[in-house]
Amino acid sequence: xxxxxxxxxxxxxxxxxxxxxxxxxxxxxxxxxxxxxxxxxxxxxxxxxxxxxxxxxxxxxxxxxxxxxxxxxxxxxxxxxxxxxxxxxxxxxxxxxxxxxxxxxxxxxxxxxxxxxxxxxxxxxxxxxxxxxxxxxxxxxxxxxxxxxxxxxxxxxxxxxxxxxxxxxxxxxxxxxxxxxxxxxxxxxxxxxxxxxxxxxxxxxxxxxxxxxxxxxxx
Amino acid sequence: xxxxxxxxxxxxxxxxxxxxxxxxxxxxxxxxxxxxxxxxxxxxxxxxxxxxxxxxxxxxxxxxxxxxxxxxxxxxxxxxxxxxxxxxxxxxxxxxxxxxxxxxxxxxxxxxxxxxxxxxxxxxxxxxxxxxxxxxxxxxxxxxxxxxxxxxxxxxxxxxxx
Numbered sequence: 001x002x003x004x005x006x007x008x009x010x011x012x013x014x015x016x017x018x019x020x021x022x023x024x025x026x027x028x029x030x031x032x033x034x035x036x037x038x039x040x041x042x043x044x045x046x047x048x049x050x051x052x053x054x055x056x057x058x059x060x061x062x063x064x065x066x067x068x069x070x071x072x073x074x075x076x077x078x079x080x081x082x083x084x085x086x087x088x089x090x091x092x093x094x095x096x097x098x099x100x101x102x103x104x105x106x107x108x109x110x111x112x113x114x115x116x117x118x119x120x121x122x123x124x125x126x127x128x129x130x131x132x133x134x135x136x137x138x139x140x141x142x143x144x145x146x147x148x149x150x151x152x153x154x155x156x157x158x159x160x161x162x163x164x165x166x167x168x169x170x171x172x173x174x175x176x177x178x179x180x181x182x183x184x185x186x187x188x189x190x191x192x193x194x195x196x197x198x199x200x201x202x203x204x205x206x207x208x209x210x211x212x213x214x215x216x217x218x219x
Numbered sequence: 220x221x222x223x224x225x226x227x228x229x230x231x232x233x234x235x236x237x238x239x240x241x242x243x244x245x246x247x248x249x250x251x252x253x254x255x256x257x258x259x260x261x262x263x264x265x266x267x268x269x270x271x272x273x274x275x276x277x278x279x280x281x282x283x284x285x286x287x288x289x290x291x292x293x294x295x296x297x298x299x300x301x302x303x304x305x306x307x308x309x310x311x312x313x314x315x316x317x318x319x320x321x322x323x324x325x326x327x328x329x330x331x332x333x334x335x336x337x338x339x340x341x342x343x344x345x346x347x348x349x350x351x352x353x354x355x356x357x358x359x360x361x362x363x364x365x366x367x368x369x370x371x372x373x374x375x376x377x378x379x380x381x
Contacts, residue, residue: 046251053255057297064298071298076261078254 021207028213033107036100037206043093044195047131050086051188058138060184062177065140090132097128109212117205120198127195134187140180148183149175262297269368274307274376280317285310285333285340285351287322288376307367307378308333308340310351319378320353321365331364340364 010016057076059068072079101121104110110118137148152175156166171178274288285308292305308320322340324331329344339356340349348357353364367378 049251049255053258056259067298075298077257077264079258079261081254082258 025207025210027211030211030214033103034211036096036103040093040096040100041199041203043089043096044199046085046089047093048192050082050089051192053082054086055188060138060180062140062180065138065180069139069141090135093128094132097125101125107212107215111212113209114205114212117202117209120202120205124195124198124202127191127198131187131191131195134183134191137180137183138187145175148179152179269379271370271377272305272380274309274319274378277311277317277371277374277376280309280311280376282311282314283351284335285320287333292380305380306330308364309369309376317369317371317376318352319367319369319376321367323365324360325355325362325364326358326360 054072057068057072057079059065069083073083074080104118104121133151136151137144152166152169155169156162158165167173169179170176171182272290272292274290279288280286288307288309290305290307291302294301294303306322308322310318310320322330322332324342324344324347326342326345326347329342329347331340331342331347331349333339333351334341338351340351340353341347342349342358342360346358347360348355349360349364350356353366355361355363367380369376369378371377
């Protein structure tokens, strides 16, 4: 019955071919360092799930942001867990993608024909850092406020265009409701769509050109 | 070791890996799914505790005519505490027993008002009509106006909000 349904769907969608291409492809004999990319993807999915759940209660305005975060953490069942997973997942994400990059770098895995995989990966690292930067402001507590004050001021020291960049980042000369709203919008719409698109390209390339073998000792 | 034994062992390992992956995947799904469901349903499952609300002096109530009492109560929704207007119609026929009725239409929740000329409650949304004791006299409401438990202490009227 179930097999028949699977055949019926396969005749129309061809999902078995896709399944084989993704999960049954040949890979070289590799080591545990090669799991860092998958680990990053796993944490990214964790961030997506817990992030969506957080938006059900979080309100990105100066008069509600902090209170809604406190409400999530202290009043809702498992709110502490959902927020905790998102909070610690954010740090894990940065650590994992950096380690993933280091592995690719030191194994020379960025070389032909995998340059495009590397380039999308580098943009993904920047996107992940963007997530960290915008997400840090959202609890709207003292640490968030001053970290963002400092972070945006760093953009402000760029020569000539610095002041302009600072005003774009803050949505004005000072941190305000506008800053919080645009950081939130960037954090939940701009960056996730960019990340999803790049992850799809990155994984397509991983499957298309394959992964590199562990370099031999005499290479 | 014969060829068939070796093959059997290979299949065994493959199946073991499959089962392990499905098992761990199931555990992870449950670890996310169960807290997520509880988290989403949390506010809906919160039990409200009945509290006595002071309405005012019973002397205000005219015999045989529903009298509107308005009071402001504080409600806590999520992380926001708001002042909410709370209205109750109080009816007495003998000056001793009081009936406290909600002004919320039992049809879809609009507010009803007492229309003295027509001797009834009317709801503007879908023309629901109630008699002065709250029984339905016309329109779509499925049941009489809800009643609150009430008490009188030192000529002050209280209702219990649940």
